[in-house]
Amino acid sequence: MALPPETLDFLSKLAGAPVRDGKLWREALTHGSMGEPRDYQRLEFLGDRVLGLVVAEWLYENSEAAEGKLSQRLNALVSRATCAEVARTLGVPDHMRLGKQARDDGGQQSDNILGDVMEALIGALFVDRGFDAAREFVRNAWAKPFAGGHGRSKHxxxxxxxxxxxxxxxxxxxxxxxxxxxxxxxxxxxxxxxxxxxxxxxxxxxxxxxxxxxxxxxxxxxx
CATH class of the missing domain: 3.30.160.20 (Double Stranded RNA Binding Domain)
Structure with a gap:
């Protein structure tokens, strides 16, 4: 089943170019409650690592802080809560593929699900267009949390x-x-x-x- 045109448009804007593999991106938006052979979990695994590397590099370039402080900021910036925050800002909830029960249970606004889908989308972008495109996307999408000091001076x-x-x-x-x-x-x-x-x-x-x-x-x- 192909993704609806509005979702393809959304993904093309997110990726910065027309998506090359519709099945890959469909997988990134698919929750396990859909009961399909492939959901977002594998791409989430990959996207989590890509996000961590991009943010670690970004912090290293922009801070002379010690390793402990860098780790504190990294953990805050790649946390599920921050990923969900970014996903909401981008409009990801409108395009997620959830089963009826998961949707009825509030899955569309769940930090856990939104955070996972956001990481899966980064994984899909990495596979579809490579690391440079993924880095550019993360730096743009995470610009506000990064500038806002997520993870800085926490209790x-x-x-x-x-x-x-x-x-x-x-x-x-x-x-x-x-x-x-x-x-x-x-x-x-x-x-x-x-x-x-x-x-x-x-x-x-x-x-x-x-x-x-x-x-x-x-x-x-x-x-």
Whole structure:
């Protein structure tokens, strides 16, 4: 089944030239709920890597920040939430191919689905027109998030949460390890852990302060 003319027009504008392989782009827009042999997952896998490389190169060219800060910004810029934000700006939801149940369940505005489709479209562009075209597209489409400072000066807990999401890890878990001393001068020790990555312990004069310190230490060690 061919894509409708309005979707082909949309894709041609997105790609910067008429699309060469309609089946490829149709696959990039197709959610698994359609029950078709091919959906966007393989192209999403590819697009995720292309996006990461383009943004990493872009950050390297435009910042003298240390690796930890670069990683923080990279994770924010390639996160599912940012991908979904870009997809909405471009008008991707109107062209996604969803089954009735997924559509009824709000899939057309789901950050998870929109983020995946956005990455799949980048993958399709890479396959169809090569890396230079994909780089140009990403730099144009991500110009606002990049200029807006996504991932810059984040609170350590927010940065860790974003890092975990961007790397498709389970959310960080905070555990109170101990509370020592009198009420007026208590010291709290908190452990933060991300499954299959690692953990970090830190102390503070309040539980919140200890959690913040633990998140900061975790990012220094693992991000």
């Amino acid at each position: 350590p807990k927010a940065a860790l949460q974003e890092w975990a999401a961007g790397n498709r890890r389970k959310p960080p878990e905070y555990t109170l390890v101990s509370r020592e001393g009198p009420d007026h001068a208590a010291t709290f020790t908190v452990r933060v852990a991300v499954r299959n990555v690692g953990e970090a312990d830190a102390k503070g004069s309040s539980k919140q302060e200890a959690e913040t310190a633990a998140a900061r230490l975790f990012m220094e060690r693992y991000a």
